[in-house]
Amino acid sequence: MxxxxxxxxxxxxxxxxxxxxxxxxxxxxxxxxxxxxxxxxxxxxxxxxxxxxxxxxxxxxxxxxxxPTIIVGRTELPYKNIKEMVDYARANPGAINRGSPGAAILSNLAPVAFEKSLGIRTNHIPFNGDAPAIQAMLSNSIDVYGTSITSSLPHIKSGKFRVLGVMDTKRLPQVPEALTFKELGYEFExxxxxxxxxxxxxxxxxxxxxxxxxxxxxxxxxxxxxxxxxxxxxxxxxxxxxxxxxxxxxxxxxxxxxxxxxxxxxx
Missing domain, CATH: 3.40.190.150 (Bordetella uptake gene, domain 1)
Structure with missing residues (x-):
């Protein structure tokens, strides 16, 4: 996109x-x-x-x-990467609330396509832009969020958000510890x-x-x-x-x- x-x-x-x-x-x-x-x-x-x-x-x-599109989650969640999130979603159908900056934006479309490919489902909650979605994450109203590193980096560095996965074949230099989807076993960019x-x-x-x-x-x-x-x-x-x-x-x-x-x- x-x-x-x-x-x-x-x-x-x-x-x-x-x-x-x-x-x-x-x-x-x-x-x-x-x-x-x-x-x-x-x-x-x-x-x-x-x-x-x-x-x-x-x-x-x-x-x-x-x-790349990335998926971030709150740091207190029981899953620490996208593979663990997928396992959690399978064991707890409909338990994950996933936000996006808008329904027709890639950071929603990519998670939708990824979930469909695996047969899992999260509850999508669209927002009008990044700011309200980030506030929803900070207030624990949503669990995970499709976004870019540009808008989420301050909250990752503060320890409030964790990158669950990078939708690319290489890691992001801003968060080198964050694994790519490919490293976690998913051919998805x-x-x-x-x-x-x-x-x-x-x-x-x-x-x-x-x-x-x-x-x-x-x-x-x-x-x-x-x-x-x-x-x-x-x-x-x-x-x-x-x-x-x-x-x-x-x-x-x-x-x-x-x-x-x-x-x-x-x-």
Whole structure:
């Protein structure tokens, strides 16, 4: 799943306190570097609607970065990693309350797909962004939470949250002790990808210049350091690379979205 950042303003954005979301567009003409400010955990996004067709309304410029989805739990829970959580869920059906920043956001879709693959179920409780979900964790209203390292790291470092699993093939440098899903025996990855797009009518030479400028920034050691400090791994590439990744993400996650029978925007 991804953010699709665009220099074109988007009307009536819906704000989410989460660094990851369903197919979306960043609001306004934010500079690329501003996306990775250490305090930039709030992004303006618009919900995907039937009238918004990413492949028709936007043209790919470049991938910008990615970070894995993670599952965090309260430290006093009886399970300390995702394998132990799965065993607990099997022994105690419906006993785990799982929060997310929104139903159609990857940090819900990935756990839904993972649970279905194993035949287990948690009680999903969606929130409008990270802030209320984190408060629910802190008040013991939910047990586990699908999120990113960006928003959860302060509470992990304080000892209130524990990373149960990283949905990637490699560990996170911010929490090197946290095991990946692969290490725990599950072939499951769910990267939160960040892209930059332009309006569909943008001339190809302009797209090429934008792509070169972005990749130059992504190779800057100072930018890499700032991005990694908040849990982002810079990753550029060509517009064609971005299109392939984006199409693969759409193909993977759209069936999961449809299975949730979510109401359309405006309903």
């Amino acid at each position: 991804s953010h699709v950042a665009s220099p074109q303003s988007c009307a009536d954005p819906v704000e989410h306190d989460h660094a990851a979301g369903h197919l979306a567009a960043l609001h306004g003409s934010e500079a690329l570097v501003d996306v990775f400010q250490p305090d930039a955990t709030r992004h303006h996004i618009v919900e995907v609607q039937p009238a918004l067709h990413v492949e028709l309304d936007f043209t790919a410029v470049s991938q910008v970065a990615y970070q 769910a990267p939160l990808r960040y892209y930059l797009s332009a309006p569909a009518a943008t001339p190809k030479d302009v797209v090429s210049r934008l792509n070169k400028s972005i990749n130059d920034v992504l190779a800057d050691p100072a930018f890499i350091e700032r991005a990694r400090a908040i849990g982002m791994e810079p990753q550029g590439g060509t517009p064609e690379d971005m299109e392939r990744l984006l199409n693969a993400e759409i193909a993977r996650w759209n069936p999961v979205v449809k299975s949730l029978n979510l109401p359309k925007a405006g309903q």
